[in-house]
Amino acid sequence: MARIVPTVILALALALPAGAETFVKEFNSVYGHIIIQRRGSVVEMFATYKGWMARESGIDLDNPSRIIVPYVRYLFAGSVVSPNPSNALVIGLGGGGFNRLFNEVYPDAVLTSVEIDPKVLELAREYMGFAESDKNIVAIRDGRSFVRRSDALYDWIILDAFHGSVVPPHLKTREFYEELSAHLTPGGVVIANIHDDSELFFYDVATYGAAFRDVVMLKVPDTGNVIVLAANWEPGTIEARLKAFDPATIANETWHREIDAARFPAAIVLFSEDDFQRGRVMTDDFAPAEYFKIIPAAPR
Amino acid sequence: MPSNFVRIPLLYFVAFCFGILSMGYQQVASRVLAPFFGGDYIVWSVLISTFLAAFTLGSFLGGWVSGLESKRRVRAVIVIGVVATLSLLLGEFGRRAILGGLEQQVESVILALILGCAILFAPPVITLSSIAPIAIELLSNTGVASGKAAGRLYGVSTVGNIVGVFVTALLLIPNLTIPVILYGWSVVAAFCFSAFTLLIVFLWPASSRP
Numbered sequence: 001m002a003r004i005v006p007t008v009i010l011a012l013a014l015a016l017p018a019g020a021e022t023f024v025k026e027f028n029s030v031y032g033h034i035i036i037q038r039r040g041s042v043v044e045m046f047a048t049y050k051g052w053m054a055r056e057s058g059i060d061l062d063n064p065s066r067i068i069v070p071y072v073r074y075l076f077a078g079s080v081v082s083p084n085p086s087n088a089l090v091i092g093l094g095g096g097g098f099n100r101l102f103n104e105v106y107p108d109a110v111l112t113s114v115e116i117d118p119k120v121l122e123l124a125r126e127y128m129g130f131a132e133s134d135k136n137i138v139a140i141r142d143g144r145s146f147v148r149r150s151d152a153l154y155d156w157i158i159l160d161a162f163h164g165s166v167v168p169p170h171l172k173t174r175e176f177y178e179e180l181s182a183h184l185t186p187g188g189v190v191i192a193n194i195h196d197d198s199e200l201f202f203y204d205v206a207t208y209g210a211a212f213r214d215v216v217m218l219k220v221p222d223t224g225n226v227i228v229l230a231a232n233w234e235p236g237t238i239e240a241r242l243k244a245f246d247p248a249t250i251a252n253e254t255w256h257r258e259i260d261a262a263r264f265p266a267a268i269v270l271f272s273e274d275d276f277q278r279g280r281v282m283t284d285d286f287a288p289a290e291y292f293k294i295i296p297a298a299p300r
Numbered sequence: 301m302p303s304n305f306v307r308i309p310l311l312y313f314v315a316f317c318f319g320i321l322s323m324g325y326q327q328v329a330s331r332v333l334a335p336f337f338g339g340d341y342i343v344w345s346v347l348i349s350t351f352l353a354a355f356t357l358g359s360f361l362g363g364w365v366s367g368l369e370s371k372r373r374v375r376a377v378i379v380i381g382v383v384a385t386l387s388l389l390l391g392e393f394g395r396r397a398i399l400g401g402l403e404q405q406v407e408s409v410i411l412a413l414i415l416g417c418a419i420l421f422a423p424p425v426i427t428l429s430s431i432a433p434i435a436i437e438l439l440s441n442t443g444v445a446s447g448k449a450a451g452r453l454y455g456v457s458t459v460g461n462i463v464g465v466f467v468t469a470l471l472l473i474p475n476l477t478i479p480v481i482l483y484g485w486s487v488v489a490a491f492c493f494s495a496f497t498l499l500i501v502f503l504w505p506a507s508s509r510p
């Protein structure tokens with residue numbers, strides 16, 4: 001890792017266009033190694049993980065509500081299945097790319113972000129133009145600990161907490177999802193960013209299926225990202241809402257500029273019975289997330 | 301006098317098994333804490349400190365027991381073994397109530413962590429780690445110089461530590477639940493303490509100092 005990462009950083013620096021405001025800066029936090037890269041008006045945050053750089057977040061400083069990281073677009077499938085959120089929770093701040101679009105699309109909604117690493121918040125403020133407000137609140141704490149101590153109910157709970165490329169195991173268990181479920185409003189939905197590049201994906205499938213009655217997964221094209229939509233509604237409700245969505249029900253122009261809801265039904269991941277049998281349900285007593293993350297997914 | 305050819309390898313084997321148990325348990329402990337406190341560097345700092353403190357107390361305890369008269373030493377090892385086994389079992393039965401209560405009732409995360417680690421993990425680790433000084437005393441009674449005896453025992457025990465970490469991380473945690481692992485730990489600990497007691501009784505019958 002020590003050899004590869006500096007090489008990647010050097011390659012990034014050489015690839016940057018001359019003239020525009022460009023830089024690559026490295027930072028150490030107690031939780032890891034963070035890289036901030038600026039190319040013109042676009043600033044991206046990376047975390048180093050096993051010798052390569054995982055893009056955590058991106059922002060266009062000239063147009064902060066523009067989506068830079070593709071999977072963020074699919075997090076807004078929440079707008080289709082649980083419209084007009086008034087209170088939302090996101091676990092994992094990164095550079096706050098999701099926050100900019102959310103705050104612009106839902107100006108009256110309160111968005112609380114929980115981030116464990118204070119350095120991430122500091123860098124988001126300093127380099128990515130992130131600013132807190134009474135509608136954009138940040139708590140520095142472990143996400144699960146925050147949820148356990150909270151009495152609030154949320155319309156959206158977004159899970160996007162990564163350590164490098166791995167979600168901490170205690171944020172991937174059935175018990176945790178049940179704790180989240182207890183913090184959802186009746187119309188609320190959990191929206192999670194997971195990866196399908198390892199055998200861990202099938203453990204995720206089993207665990208979400210065990211914790212929620214209604215689960216749909218959306219594959220983000222040309223990436224390893226899969227967005228999970230999960231709620232305790234009648235099975236089939238989420239899929240029906242995705243397929244029946246009428247874009248005219250959302251008036252916000254920025255939303256229409258950034259989100260193409262017509263793609264959502266086509267992105268629904270179809271599972272066979274074998275897929276459901278490949279992984280075990282992860283619990284607080286059985287959470288080998290890191291182990292199965294390093295085993296590449298065999299073909300389905 | 302029993303043959304050193306038999307009893308010394310058996311002593312090394314028992315020390316090796318205790319090494320597996322003590323450090324492998326740290327991996328399990330991190331999983332026990334995670335649902336309540338996460339798994340960040342603060343958790344690991346408190347966990348490592350707890351284990352080191354327990355190793356320290358265990359070393360003093362073992363050092364004291366190693367100097368006891370033969371029968372008292374056997375009785376002490378039996379008591380230590382029972383405490384180790386019961387505290388491992390108590391860890392499984394009481395962990396949710398203890399950690400959940402601390403997480404909810406104690407505002408300071410670090411204080412809650414320290415208390416949780418001290419209650420759940422210190423007793424088994426103190427008892428498991430008390431065996432090394434006693435084993436060194438036994439080995440030195442076979443004619444091995446005390447420095448060599450300490451070096452060899454700690455070396456073998458540390459290899460056990462390494463094996464314990466890898467076996468727990470790569471085999472046990474990916475395949476077994478925490479309750480099964482902790483029950484298994486209790487059974488293996490009971491077996492190791494029994495074996496150690498039998499070693500002292502039958503193969504080191506007059507090894508105590510006057």
